[in-house]
Amino acid sequence: MMDTKFLNLFLKSLFLTLCFPIHVFCADTNTITSSLSITDPDFVVSSNQVFRLGFFTPENTTNRYLGIFYVVSETSVIWVANRDRPLTDSSGTVTISNDGNLVLINGRNETIWSTNATSTGTTNTTAEIQDTGNLILRENSTVIWDSFTHPTSFLVPTMRLSENVITGRRVRTSSWRSPSDPGLGNFTAGLQALNIPQIFTWHNGAPYYRSGPWNGQILIGIQDMYSPYLDGFRVVNDSGNFYFMAPPGNFLMKIDLNSSGSFVQTLWDDQRRTWDIVWVAPQTQCDVYGTCGRFGVCNPLNSPICSCLRGFEPANGDEWGRGNWSGGCVRSTQLQCDGEDADGFLTLPFMKVPDFAELYPARVEEECRIWCLRNCSCLAYSVDSNIGCMFWSEGLIDIQQFNGVGPELHIRLASSELENRIKDQKTPAANLALQSDSSAIVLKDESKNVNIEELPVFTFKTLADATNQFHDSNMLGRGGFGYVYKGKLANGRVIAVKRLSAASGQGMEEFMNEAIVISKVQHRNLVKLLGCCVEKEEKMLIYEYMPNKSLDGCLFDPTDPSQKILDWRKRFSIVEGIGRGLLYLHRDSRLKIIHRDLKPSNVLLDGDWNPKISDFGMARIFGGNQDQANTARVVGTYGYMAPEYAMEGRFSEKSDVYSFGVLMLEIGWKLWNEDNGMAFADQNIASPNVQSEIVRCIHIALLCVQEFPKDRPAVQTVLSMLSREIVDLPLPEQPIFAEKWDRSHVGSTQGTSQFGFSTNDLTITVLDGR
Structure with missing residues (x-):
């Protein structure tokens, strides 16, 4: 018989082994x-x-x-x-x-x-x-x-940073002292609810970083919030208790205020078992509060990064020259404040607006402008459709030039400062390269009836010289619009010239539509319009040159060497980039724009394979709370048209989503339904390590091409699906084209691509595997 003491020891050891393995x-x-x-x-x-x-x-x-x-x-x-x-x-x-x-x-x-x-x-x-x-x-x-x-340095989903404007109670995070010491560090972060809520980081009590105002959807001073990657954050006013909250979701996320004062957002990658950094702020010295002092503007793409606003000069030229910009700038000419014509405004697009914004109860820009002009203490104003009229009566500080996103900032200047600068009023604070071109001239008399607004204008001679008299060897493509040529200006800048054919069926209406629409928007995933030419019978648009041409050539032209270069990672990046461009058009630009002709031939690729949506001749601007419109003139490419647009003339942002889905797809419903998704993937990219991502993209694309607009996700949701912020995907319904359409519908109402290859024999309706 086992000794009782030994048995007790054995059972205790067994218990410890089972209960305390580590x-x-x-x-x-x-x-x-x-x-x-x-x-x-x-x-x-x-x-x-x-x-x-x-x-x-x-x-x-x-x-x-x-x-x-x-x-x-x-x-x-x-x-x-x-x-x-x-x-x-x-x-x-x-x-x-x-x-x-x-x-x-x-x-x-x-x-x-x-x-x-x-x-x-x-x-x-x-x-x-x-x-x-x-x-x-x-x-x-x-x-x-x-x-x-009682947080320490981290913000996680559903946690709140708050400020009660009635009681003064605040909930803020505070950094660790160092990576090895979680003691109270030098940085704190929280919500400042004064006037318009903003997120701040303070270094020993002094402002160090600022998010810009909350407009009900995003913090407008964070460039990355104009994409879906920082989507879902909220600022709520609960009876005077304002709080900022990170979005809940089916993902593991944390935002750390680290010991160096940076916000670092990470998402857990379960496959690689690592935390992936998805956002950091500050990202550049321009994000650090007040780097360029009062009335200075910071642009991280410039060298030096600081410059004085137009109409201002350094307060201390010696310090400024040595790279110490903290002293800021002072006015070159004092404001007159004597009637409505004494002063005016310089308009700067795509800006991080200054700190200390105040509110005026107006939502119409002209009303805001008139009020500011009549108020001698008003130094600048900006209008956000959700916030309304913001104005500034103190020295303007913490201004930054953004890249293609952000509101317009209107700086008050004496009228004498604005004379001879009318053409520059819509250019960013940091001078565009185009301004150094000798080709930027005043509009000719022949174009006085053409409302090109404030686009820089090129002469016909300048463009003819740049393209070697529009020689065939410089032709990039031909479409229903006319021809596109590669050109090189006298200053060395390479451009693409889109020349309207005299016999073009698209004609002046689409030319003007494209000029007006694209001049009002700017985003890294939209092609950049550099200017125009309107002389007598000639009508041309000048764009940045895209060395890798259009996406359709890369995907479908067997002679194009880039087919082998476009591996899965590049293709996925292109899909995301197109989505970001669409999101900007639909939700984040100051205008709501429906493209109506999204297809591979209208997606251009720059030297780094970044996609740029082009061809806005069919685009339509929506106003106010307009969600959809009808037209008796259906234009575009049938294979990429949403059913409700092709058959009934109804278009909305969901019709663009449909086109985006077709663009993602080169597949067939039958193979998907048979759980054989990889059979229709390009075999050049279908390696086992990316199989799940490819099938996921196919799944998302099928959600985009569902028959009814209400069943299709918004572009914002699509991008969240692609980035796995949304993990679980609903099952798609069978696409309408797989059941009802056939190849007799293949074709385009507008002819061929403007920037490359013909689309007539590339457009598909029944999407078979290649």
């Missing part, structure tokens, strides 16, 4: 009670195994801390209890104290940290770690303390 607390619980505590290295886990509450040691130290971290990664600490009082050994215990608080005690029974909540002094309290990462302390059913209202 020295962890063996209990299926997410709660600490007065009778259930944890001692280092024990932990408790949220109900769905998302977060742990336990002990950890930062890198390059032996100190121990109580923290909350994602289960998938013990280095992903989002909250620290005893950040300024580390444990020097592994004797820490977390328990409910006699007064009902959650406390951390050391081996000498000293209290290292406590929730310090007000309770009735009973032990009828419990601490629970939730799947959101929030640690809550309840007395009976009432929450008396939670970690989300």
